[in-house]
Amino acid sequence: MTDSEKTPGGASGGAAAGHPERTVGHTGEESHPPPPLTVTDVTVRFAGLTALDSVSFTVEPGSVHAVIGPNGAGKSTCFNVLSGVYRATSGSVRLGRTELTGLAPHRVAALGIARTFQNLALPPHATVADSMLLGRHRLTRAGFLATGLRLPSAAREAREHRARVGEIAEFVGLAGDLDRPAGALPYGKQKLVELGRALCMEPTVLLLDEPVAGMTADERRRTAAVVAGVREGLGISIVLVEHDMGVVMRLADAVTVLDFGRRIAGGTPAQVQSDPAVVRAYLGESPQSAETAANEEATP
Amino acid sequence: MSDTTHAPAKAAPHRTPRAYLWLAGSLLLLALPFYLDRFWLQAGLFAMAAAIGAIGLNLLTGATGQLSMGHSFFLAVGAYGYCVFAGESGEENGRQLTGLGLPTWLAVVLAVLLAGAAGGLFSPIAGRLRGAYLGIATLALIFIGQHVLFNAGDLTGGFNGRDVPVLSLFGFDFDDTEVVIAAVPFGSSEKLWYAGLFALLVGGLFARGVLRGRPGRAMNAIRDHRIAAGVMGVPVARYRAAVFVLSSMYAGLAGVLIALIFQRTVPDYFGMILALEYLAMIVIGGLGTVAGAVVGAAFVALLPQLLTHYSDSLPLVADPGSGGVTPGEASRYLYGAAIVAVVLFLPGGLTRLSVPMVRRFSREKS
Amino acid sequence: MAALEVRALSVGYGPVRALHEVSLDVPPGGITAVLGGNGAGKSTLLRAISRTLGFHRGTAGGGTVHFDGRPLDGLGAAGVVAAGVVQVPEGRQVFARMTVADNLRAGALGARGGRKRYAASLAEVHELFPVLADRAGQRAGLLSGGEQQMLALARGLMARPRLLLLDEPSLGLAPLVAARIGETIRRINDTGTSVLLVEQNASMALRLASRAYVLEVGEVTLEGDAAELAASDEVRRRYLGVVDETAAEDADRAQESAPVLRRWTA
Amino acid sequence: MTTFVELLLGGLSMGSVYALIALGFVVIFKATEVVNFAHASLLLAGGYVTAVLHDDIGFWPALGVGIAGAAVVGSAVEYTVMRRYRGADHSVLAIVTIGVDILLTTELTRRIGTDVLALGDPWGDKLLTVGDITIAQTRVAAFVAAALLITVFLLAFRYTTWGVSMRAAAENPQTAALMGVRLGRVSLSAWAVAGSLAAVAALFLTVFPTPGLERATSLAALKAFPAAILGGLDSTTGALAGGLIVGVTESFATGYQSDLTFLGRGFGDLAPYLVMVAVLLIRPAGLFGTKELARV
Amino acid sequence: TEGDGKGEDAGGVKTGQGVSDKTISLGVLTDMTGVYASLGKSVTQAQQLWADQTNKAGGICGRTIELTVRDHGYDPQKAVAAYTELEPDVLGFVQFIGSPFVAAVEKRIDGQDKGLVLPQAWSANLLGSPYVRVVGATYDIETINAIDYLLGNERIAKGDKIGHVYFEGDYGENALVGSEYAAEQAGLTIVEQKIKPTDNDMSAQVAALKKAGVKAIVISAGPRQAASLVGVAAAGGFNVPVVGNNSAFAPQLLATAAGPALMKDYYIASSTLPIGSDEAAPKKLATEYAAAYPDDGLDNGVVSGYTAASLYGEVLKKACESKDLTREGVDKALLGLDAFSTGFGITHDFSDPAAPSTRESVIMKPDSKVPGGLKVVQEARVAEPAEGFTFGG
Numbered sequence A: 001m002t003d004s005e006k007t008p009g010g011a012s013g014g015a016a017a018g019h020p021e022r023t024v025g026h027t028g029e030e031s032h033p034p035p036p037l038t039v040t041d042v043t044v045r046f047a048g049l050t051a052l053d054s055v056s057f058t059v060e061p062g063s064v065h066a067v068i069g070p071n072g073a074g075k076s077t078c079f080n081v082l083s084g085v086y087r088a089t090s091g092s093v094r095l096g097r098t099e100l101t102g103l104a105p106h107r108v109a110a111l112g113i114a115r116t117f118q119n120l121a122l123p124p125h126a127t128v129a130d131s132m133l134l135g136r137h138r139l140t141r142a143g144f145l146a147t148g149l150r151l152p153s154a155a156r157e158a159r160e161h162r163a164r165v166g167e168i169a170e171f172v173g174l175a176g177d178l179d180r181p182a183g184a185l186p187y188g189k190q191k192l193v194e195l196g197r198a199l200c201m202e203p204t205v206l207l208l209d210e211p212v213a214g215m216t217a218d219e220r221r222r223t224a225a226v227v228a229g230v231r232e233g234l235g236i237s238i239v240l241v242e243h244d245m246g247v248v249m250r251l252a253d254a255v256t257v258l259d260f261g262r263r264i265a266g267g268t269p270a271q272v273q274s275d276p277a278v279v280r281a282y283l284g285e286s287p288q289s290a291e292t293a294a295n296e297e298a299t300p
Numbered sequence B: 001m002s003d004t005t006h007a008p009a010k011a012a013p014h015r016t017p018r019a020y021l022w023l024a025g026s027l028l029l030l031a032l033p034f035y036l037d038r039f040w041l042q043a044g045l046f047a048m049a050a051a052i053g054a055i056g057l058n059l060l061t062g063a064t065g066q067l068s069m070g071h072s073f074f075l076a077v078g079a080y081g082y083c084v085f086a087g088e089s090g091e092e093n094g095r096q097l098t099g100l101g102l103p104t105w106l107a108v109v110l111a112v113l114l115a116g117a118a119g120g121l122f123s124p125i126a127g128r129l130r131g132a133y134l135g136i137a138t139l140a141l142i143f144i145g146q147h148v149l150f151n152a153g154d155l156t157g158g159f160n161g162r163d164v165p166v167l168s169l170f171g172f173d174f175d176d177t178e179v180v181i182a183a184v185p186f187g188s189s190e191k192l193w194y195a196g197l198f199a200l201l202v203g204g205l206f207a208r209g210v211l212r213g214r215p216g217r218a219m220n221a222i223r224d225h226r227i228a229a230g231v232m233g234v235p236v237a238r239y240r241a242a243v244f245v246l247s248s249m250y251a252g253l254a255g256v257l258i259a260l261i262f263q264r265t266v267p268d269y270f271g272m273i274l275a276l277e278y279l280a281m282i283v284i285g286g287l288g289t290v291a292g293a294v295v296g297a298a299f300v301a302l303l304p305q306l307l308t309h310y311s312d313s314l315p316l317v318a319d320p321g322s323g324g325v326t327p328g329e330a331s332r333y334l335y336g337a338a339i340v341a342v343v344l345f346l347p348g349g350l351t352r353l354s355v356p357m358v359r360r361f362s363r364e365k366s
Numbered sequence C: 001m002a003a004l005e006v007r008a009l010s011v012g013y014g015p016v017r018a019l020h021e022v023s024l025d026v027p028p029g030g031i032t033a034v035l036g037g038n039g040a041g042k043s044t045l046l047r048a049i050s051r052t053l054g055f056h057r058g059t060a061g062g063g064t065v066h067f068d069g070r071p072l073d074g075l076g077a078a079g080v081v082a083a084g085v086v087q088v089p090e091g092r093q094v095f096a097r098m099t100v101a102d103n104l105r106a107g108a109l110g111a112r113g114g115r116k117r118y119a120a121s122l123a124e125v126h127e128l129f130p131v132l133a134d135r136a137g138q139r140a141g142l143l144s145g146g147e148q149q150m151l152a153l154a155r156g157l158m159a160r161p162r163l164l165l166l167d168e169p170s171l172g173l174a175p176l177v178a179a180r181i182g183e184t185i186r187r188i189n190d191t192g193t194s195v196l197l198v199e200q201n202a203s204m205a206l207r208l209a210s211r212a213y214v215l216e217v218g219e220v221t222l223e224g225d226a227a228e229l230a231a232s233d234e235v236r237r238r239y240l241g242v243v244d245e246t247a248a249e250d251a252d253r254a255q256e257s258a259p260v261l262r263r264w265t266a
Numbered sequence D: 001m002t003t004f005v006e007l008l009l010g011g012l013s014m015g016s017v018y019a020l021i022a023l024g025f026v027v028i029f030k031a032t033e034v035v036n037f038a039h040a041s042l043l044l045a046g047g048y049v050t051a052v053l054h055d056d057i058g059f060w061p062a063l064g065v066g067i068a069g070a071a072v073v074g075s076a077v078e079y080t081v082m083r084r085y086r087g088a089d090h091s092v093l094a095i096v097t098i099g100v101d102i103l104l105t106t107e108l109t110r111r112i113g114t115d116v117l118a119l120g121d122p123w124g125d126k127l128l129t130v131g132d133i134t135i136a137q138t139r140v141a142a143f144v145a146a147a148l149l150i151t152v153f154l155l156a157f158r159y160t161t162w163g164v165s166m167r168a169a170a171e172n173p174q175t176a177a178l179m180g181v182r183l184g185r186v187s188l189s190a191w192a193v194a195g196s197l198a199a200v201a202a203l204f205l206t207v208f209p210t211p212g213l214e215r216a217t218s219l220a221a222l223k224a225f226p227a228a229i230l231g232g233l234d235s236t237t238g239a240l241a242g243g244l245i246v247g248v249t250e251s252f253a254t255g256y257q258s259d260l261t262f263l264g265r266g267f268g269d270l271a272p273y274l275v276m277v278a279v280l281l282i283r284p285a286g287l288f289g290t291k292e293l294a295r296v
Numbered sequence E: 001t002e003g004d005g006k007g008e009d010a011g012g013v014k015t016g017q018g019v020s021d022k023t024i025s026l027g028v029l030t031d032m033t034g035v036y037a038s039l040g041k042s043v044t045q046a047q048q049l050w051a052d053q054t055n056k057a058g059g060i061c062g063r064t065i066e067l068t069v070r071d072h073g074y075d076p077q078k079a080v081a082a083y084t085e086l087e088p089d090v091l092g093f094v095q096f097i098g099s100p101f102v103a104a105v106e107k108r109i110d111g112q113d114k115g116l117v118l119p120q121a122w123s124a125n126l127l128g129s130p131y132v133r134v135v136g137a138t139y140d141i142e143t144i145n146a147i148d149y150l151l152g153n154e155r156i157a158k159g160d161k162i163g164h165v166y167f168e169g170d171y172g173e174n175a176l177v178g179s180e181y182a183a184e185q186a187g188l189t190i191v192e193q194k195i196k197p198t199d200n201d202m203s204a205q206v207a208a209l210k211k212a213g214v215k216a217i218v219i220s221a222g223p224r225q226a227a228s229l230v231g232v233a234a235a236g237g238f239n240v241p242v243v244g245n246n247s248a249f250a251p252q253l254l255a256t257a258a259g260p261a262l263m264k265d266y267y268i269a270s271s272t273l274p275i276g277s278d279e280a281a282p283k284k285l286a287t288e289y290a291a292a293y294p295d296d297g298l299d300n301g302v303v304s305g306y307t308a309a310s311l312y313g314e315v316l317k318k319a320c321e322s323k324d325l326t327r328e329g330v331d332k333a334l335l336g337l338d339a340f341s342t343g344f345g346i347t348h349d350f351s352d353p354a355a356p357s358t359r360e361s362v363i364m365k366p367d368s369k370v371p372g373g374l375k376v377v378q379e380a381r382v383a384e385p386a387e388g389f390t391f392g393g
């Protein structure tokens, strides 16, 4: 396994997230790192087609692991398996020692695996704050009785968690929009709400499906910084699906490349980018790809 | 449910004027039995019962998105449950009836629980169905209910129903033996008025708390995007079932109250029309909120009463027989028109009348 | 005279003001690009042109839109399509419960011309996105994000529009496909279709377009020849993501000042 | 044995009438995803027009006018009421149709008053006898009519863009509009069609063996609910299948009532609903309805 | 003003609720928009007619009669509400359609209200209350008489099977009690077919009864069901006599496809002469009603409505003589009334609240030529099994 060779601390990609030693410090003493997420021989079949074909990879604790590949390669399907939305036809997913395969989504969530959706899954009329508070569901306890009878415990809980939601909104840059219905936000902002909602779950593993889609270059940079900040601040593992190679390059410690449901390559961003198979299947012969194209523009 | 999101502090400013309204309103409600005659009190009581039931339905349909056209079934369970639990076994016009003769307060509790259980039994089916399919499937409940009511004679009394045991709490009977309070003779309606008011208040506050709290958010999430809700950690199936039980319990309570008002259960009452009226209530009032349910219930329950009461003086009605529009018909017209008009001019329900200003408030705050 | 003329267009969503006095042209047979950040009003602009603001409780607060000298203001959404202006909406918006094939049929609803024409268009889009041919029978909602984006685009093309409004066509597409989209846009443009292109992949947009506009918080802040704009610092930094020294510094400063989320303890 | 066959045939023929009503639901649901409670009153309208006219202009013209009339009523409802609610929640729209139904039904029952109106159909109480099996000609006619109409619709949906426009409009009005679908026209046509279907159904509901059209006729529309659902609310074939199943179930449950006494008497009305629930448990979207998606 | 004028008037007549010096007001709880609309309309109009006539003739006890009508459209809630609304302001109720609702308020009537209520229903369940009084033979007895008619004319004999198609609810099920009793007396077997008011097509029922091989059919349902049943049976060559209760016929049916079949071998049992009879009283009523409501048909609802109203009138007169127009007075007056006849072929005896006011039934046969569509085939008489029969006993 090439990707397991390098520790997230020394991640060359980690440079973007700034000061390596601090990152180490974070994933190191300050907190026990999250357990590794191991995907082994996962196969998913739908009537007629194989979306995932015995795919295996490991997400090292506290690392950013990118999964890339052509459209329809099986990336989101992979996420759906990790988050319990789809049940793998065969193979297994483990978080540390706990088996995830076959668990219902809410059980997976309970283990601290949070995700964002590629096609937005935000209730358009609910306010941003509400959507984010929903993310706190697994961390809160107040049930029908407690809330119905307005027990003080419920009130206290609500207060604390609203405060935290505020912090997270501040962090992703939604502080101003908390009271607006998500449907009224522009596409890019809605993407951020999804990110915020996932963060509200205080995850140990964060699955991001195309977090920067529909953003301008510097918005992408900012979002990338946010993601880096998450990894830095919380030291959690992040699985990233993204077509913007620039962002992938900047954030990822390790990359797994899928094509037609098969894992065709893996390793450091640099290794992958120069891998002929990847270039053929995904990046295209021409040196440019979405983001690097920009640099090429800059130097005519 | 926009104002759910403000921290209490934020909500504070526009609370005070409301508080006064609440106070005035509750005083009025408490005073009414001293001024209104039985007819109006009864109308009010029907409205209260309806409101309780509607709150339940709004939890289910409005907040969780499980369309139910079978609500009246659970009302029936409540009503008849109470009769069976509280009633004595014995002969009642030519029928041998079974009853457990439990103390009435206990019977109320058990009836409510029974309704909840009925809901719980149906929830696995409900869990598999969505939208209109669930709606029509729940219709089946009504037909089953009617069938049982008519055929399980020794429990339900068949077509002519059975007498409803008088509710008595701490030795105080809610019956027609007149108690004179402040020179006003108190009959069953006057007494029940306060019981109903209390039940509605408690039920309303409880539901409001639920809707504005963690369960409420989970319910809305299930309504808006089931998969996402699951991924966010909401046990979807369990919640859907729980809400079904809760809403059935509200229906059960409403059923008990209705039984007490009728003083005799009438099987024909718990039919499809009633179920649809409940649906109308929450839509007219506003989906997913307690206020919506209450306002809608008042509207749907009281309007026909008003219309029939003043039917003689309605515009262009002819007295019965003289061929023209009879009062009955006139009130039907107005009722139908009212439903269409309300939904047309107040999309989002009657309660939307107030919400916009609240919204603006919160905007300025943030 | 321009194919599409937008003059002093203002749009609001209830209290929210989304567009203010926006004017822009799409030359006949030309490609015009619109850049802008989140919430700049790009989608709103397209909605205003395709007369679908109503669906978002938005209202045009003034200004005019002309296509080939004909005012579009009076028309309904369908009327605009009949006039030959077709929008590919943001965020895919495929008919999830309908099959891929039916989605494409739906796309052709607004098109003039009979079965032959239809067959021809179908062949084209299939050749452009082979996956749509393979999945003809699959329900659109089950496609992958990118596949849905392809479908949305293909569906737009089925209408054989005279003016094509594209809202972030390359959203969620693999680089290879994104590049191909670029070529496609140029190709249909060569066949005489004018294009109004909203695209976050600014480099591609500017490469394709002849004219370009930059929208910020609902107002046009920059406009002109695409190449010129591509050269301007502002655009280079904000939309092309070119990190020259100064930019790099403040980018880093941004990094430093970027709030760091502390762990939650409770 | 003959009883069995007679019950079966009776059930099938009655079922085909339910199928016609169900098809009315289906068309409107396809186009708007609204469960239309006003269908009962459309039925009454169509029947009423036919009934009052047949004496003067003869049966077939009267039927024609009746169908047209119901179509007009349907369109009027769409144009004056439903159109105003575009984009509203579906359960809201359902309630609106209830309001509309109250209005229409009140008006029509007022006109019908206490009469039982004959529709002057050519079949009267004539029977068709094969061996020792007899069945009313009206029912044969109903069966044929239903089969014809449903085939027509299947073809229409397959070979015209109408079906696609409908489904597009129903699933996502905004995008449909972007495709050039004229939402107004689509739902208008749907309501018109539903109306005329209701009129045809009304005819077969009120001719022999039922005495004629009167105020309670519309109640029969309720029977079409389980039919439409268990067939699949958005499926034409489903409407047919559902209708027939409901018809047959009902017929058997009634005919063999004395053998089913343990279920309690008067089981006939309940049976279709039980069958419906059973079917839904296995196929939550009905026999032919489109399943809902599970993909994010 | 009007209403609780407790006390006495100048003439020393004690008065109570609903009686003022000028007026006696009576309540009418009817259904003119619901399932029983056709019945409700006729009954109400007939009673309105009676009130007008009485007032023209100088009223009763120097007071004019006032009818307050409430149309509950067969909705329990509205019905109970309407009763609650009118009860304080009226002396009693000349009409109360929907016996489930009567049952619903019976406790209050017997308990404190004590106003005289004449329901338009003939279910034996209503017997027993001194205030809720059924005018005519109850369904069970009516059915016994009907079956006896078939026996008497040798249409059926010991050992035969007869079918009974009946409504769910008090009407049908009370009739069933009667038919079962009659069957047991005459050694017949009943084949039951329970239906709901929404069933309009009796094909399945007929098929079932045919299979069972019944020799005759009793129908205790609405006019529509009767028409369908008779029509289907006849068309299918299943030629057995059919008898129905008084509610199982409406003249409008004769115009429908089933008309001929109905006139062939269908019989109705009822506790009044048909309005089409050429006795004096029915004739008079027919002409006057037709004059008052030219565009409404004549049916038995008119007769029973009118009968009930005139009974009330009779009782009021007696109460007036004994100078007591309070509810108690009225109830007492009624109990004293043991031979009441309005010339509709039957004398009623109201002295025993537990017994129906009569056990006689007239047997009639549809005939399109006479107004009201019914002609008498057997004068009022009591079948001897009916003599001994007591409900629930």
Ligand SMILES: Nc1ncnc2c1ncn2[C@@H]1O[C@H](COP(=O)(O)OP(=O)(O)OP(=O)(O)O)[C@@H](O)[C@H]1O
Residues within 6 Å of the ligand: A046, A047, A050, A051, A069, A070, A071, A072, A073, A074, A075, A076, A077, A078, A118, C142, C143, C144, C145, C146, C147, C172, D294, D295
């Ligand atoms: N529920 C399903 N039923 C049938 N096919 C499915 C289902 N879910 C996914 N697929 C198919 O599996 C393949 C992989 O889909 P997936 O969404 O994982 O692709 P992806 O890698 O996310 O592509 P993109 O980058 O465009 O999002 C696609 O071809 C899709 O059509």
Ligand SMILES: Nc1ncnc2c1ncn2[C@@H]1O[C@H](COP(=O)(O)OP(=O)(O)OP(=O)(O)O)[C@@H](O)[C@H]1O
Residues within 6 Å of the ligand: A183, A184, A185, A186, A187, A188, A189, A214, C013, C016, C017, C018, C036, C037, C038, C039, C040, C041, C042, C043, C044, C045, C056, C057, C090
């Ligand atoms: N339905 C709506 N209701 C209220 N405000 C809205 C609505 N849709 C958009 N807005 C507001 O209008 C402004 C412009 O939104 P718009 O979607 O046009 O931006 P955009 O340029 O398309 O952004 P993006 O690139 O993220 O799609 C934003 O401030 C947004 O909040």
Ligand SMILES: [Mg+2]
Residues within 6 Å of the ligand: A075, A076, A077, A118, A209, C144, C145, C146
């Ligand atoms: Mg994907």
Ligand SMILES: [Mg+2]
Residues within 6 Å of the ligand: A186, A187, C042, C043, C044, C090, C167
């Ligand atoms: Mg946009």
